[in-house]
Amino acid sequence: MKLQVINSPFNEEQVKLLNELLPKLTIEQKIWLNGYLSAPQETLEALVEDALPAVEPITKTMTILYGSQTGNSQGLAEKYASALKAQNVDVTISSLGKFKATNLKKITNLLLIVSTHGEGDPPDQAIQFYEFLHSKRAPKLEHLHYSVLALGDSSYEFFCKTGKDFDEQFAKLGAKRIVPRTDCDVDYDDAAAQWFLAVEKEFLQLTTAVTATQTKENQGLGDSTYSRKNPFYAEVLENINLNGRGSNKETRHLELSIEGANFHFEPGDSIGIQPENDEQLVSALLTALEFNPETEVTVLDEAITIKQALQKKLEITVLSKPLLEKVSAYTKHPEFLKLLEEPNAWKDYAEGRDLLDVVEDFAPFTWSAQQFVEMLRKIPARLYSIASSQKANSEEVHLTISKVSYETNGRQRLGVCSGSISERIQPGDTLPIYVHKNPNFRLPENEDTPIIMIGAGTGVAPYRAFLEEREELGIEGKAWLIFGDQHFVTDFLYQTDWQRWLASGTLSQMHVAFSRDTEKKVYVQHKLQEHAASFYEWLQQGAVIYVCGDKKSMAADVDATIHQIIEQQGQKTPEEAKSFVKELKQQKRYQRDVY
Incomplete structure (x- = not known):
């Protein structure tokens, strides 16, 4: 009619x-x-x-994801998306290749239409999503309602295997089925239509109470109960060497699960890791001390074996003057006493050495096991800049850690934390961690403010967090990265990330300095000087400068270069340049995270 x-x-x-x-x-x-x-x-x-x-606004939402090798899944997804939209459902549709898997935590209703490729393999565009969902990184999905439509070919042995795998894994992660999975053969039209009719009927009867409850629960979360004294044991999801074969360095990219920790952090914050001493070093020290590893001592009001104390509680790798002065009470060795009598002699000896060196070089000592542990301080936590955005990875935190390795006095030494992470920590292991806030290293509140990020080596870690955050928020303001390391081929940390952000506009420009690729060493401060006019122009536009990395060399050289540029480009005297820089710091337009 x-x-x-x-x-x-x-x-x-x-x-x-x-x-x-x-x-x-x-x-x-x-x-x-x-x-x-x-x-x-x-x-x-x-x-x-x-x-x-x-009358209330429609609040039903549905996400439809498809994994298609030949286009059938995509065609069905688009058809069903139109049908739901006609019934006032807010529908988001995406291929599995473009959908960020971590966003599963943000959706409440999901329809997955996926084919099986070859002998039971996911379609190419679905492989990354499939691997994520079946990894230890996959989040709990108790909030999710879902249903799977599996397309396949029954002439193959593993008929509809990809859809079956997805369906079973969603259930394992706690998601609830809207309707049971339907497996479709080559002639899929009728079976698919019946599946969608069943979905439509069940879904439209669901209220928005589940979504509202979930949102309320998320908003009501308080601060984490975990801290430096009570760390959260985070599972290691990934531990990858970022450097290429032949590099002089070993830089680890660490991904940790923080699901259940209720951590809240921002780009610029750090993660503290409470490390343990190397078991082999502890054994060697106990042998040199001639102490029984099972001897009981009291440390921090806790009765434990001396082996446990030295491995898990006390610092044994750093020599300080106060420690050496305590040691002197238990020896009359003339050479040891000279270390404290002669100016700076103790510094020369302590450089690169540890307690095992002291015990081996200056025995005998008169201490007991309890007296020995009472001289030592607690192992301090190691802080590492967070290299990820919590908005983009709500249940994970990423770190960038350079392995400390050197030889002194004929013995190979490793950093307490970095050595353990590079040589002993594997995916599935746990690390005790906590969040360390850094309010003095923050993105500007006004997202239109230009930012200049300067760093070498692991100093780029917070900038990866900065740009991931800006990408998640859809910010495409002026952002300039100046990065340095030794070799382009082996040491270009996170190269694909920077290239992707350059292509998308999240990062507007980048300059790199690889110091060992040319006869004359080129560092980040040289790139800064090379683009002095642009740098000063950005400052005139209100840009915020960030410097992250080594305090004594890189950060000091960059600071001197910034003063020079302001003198030259701004036609200022050295005193005026100092005043200008001081004002930048007061305005939080010159922020440093140096160590």
């Missing part, structure tokens, strides 16, 4: 609207509308008045 304008009490616009509405009404809706319009005028007005407060 189509309403005509001729002899109609409706104008053309009203006729158009009615003709759009009427074909979409069910029989029940038409009957109800007929009765409604037949009511007396007073009743109509009362009904409208009573009905108005009950």
Whole structure:
């Protein structure tokens, strides 16, 4: 039936609207509308008045993901998305290749339409999502309602295997099925249509209570109960060497699960790791001390074996003057006493050495096991800049850690934390961690403010967090990265990340300095000087400068270069340049995270 304008009490616009509405009404809706319009005028007005407060905005949402090798899954996904939109459902549709897997935590309803490729393999575009969902990084999904439509070919042994795998894994992660999975053969139209009708019926009966409850729970989360004294044991998800073969360095990219920690952090913050001493070093020290590893001592009001104390509680790798002065009470060795008598002699000896060297070089000593441990301080936590955005990776935190390794006095030495992470920590292991806030290294509140990020080696870690955060927020303001390391081929940390952000506009420009690729060593400060005019122009536009890395060399050289550029480009005296830089710091436009 189509309403005509001729002899109609409706104008053309009203006729158009009615003709759009009427074909979409069910029989029940038409009957109800007929009765409604037949009511007396007073009743109509009362009904409208009573009905108005009950009108609420549609809050049902659905995400439809597809994994397609030949296009069948995509075609069905688009068809079903249109059908749901026609029923006032807010639908998001995406291929598995473009959907960020970590966003599963943000959605409540999901339809997955996926084919199986070859002998049971996921389609190419679905491989990364498939691997993520089946990894230890996959989040708990108790909040999620889902259903899977699996496409396949029964002539293959592993018929619809990809869809079956997804369905089982979602259930294992706590998600609830809207309707059971349907497995479709090559002639899939009827089976797929029946699946969608069942989904449609069940889904439209669901209330938004689950979503509202979940949102309320997320918003009501308080601060984490974990701290430096009570660390969270985070599972290691990934531990990857970022340097290429032949590099002089070993830089580890560490991904940790923080699910359940209730951590809250921002780009610029750090993670503290409470490390343990190397078991082999502890054994060698106990042998040199001639102590029984099972001897009981009291450390921090806790009775434990001396082996446990030296491995898990006390610092044994750093020599300080106060420690050496305590040691002197237990020896009369003339050479040891000279270390404290002669100016700076103790510094020369302590450089690169540890307690094992002291015990081996200056025995005998008169201490007992308890006296020995009472001289030592607790192992301090190691802080590492966070290299990821919590907005982009809500249940993970990423770190960039350079392995400390050197040889002194004929013995190979490793950093307490970095050595353990590079040589002993594997995916599945746990690390005790906590969040260390750094309010003095923050992205500007105004997202239009230009930022200049300067760093070498692991000093780029917070900038990866900065740009991941800006990408997640859709910010494409002016952002300039100046990065340095030894060799382009082996030491270009996170190269693909920077290139992706350059292509998307999240990062507007980048300059690199690889110091060992040319006869004359080129560092980040040289790149800064090379682009002095642009640097000063950005400052005039209100840019914020960030410097992260080694305090004594890189950061000091960069600071001197910044002063020089301001003198030269701003035609200022050295005193005026110092005043200018001081003002930048006061305005939080010159922020440093140096160590």
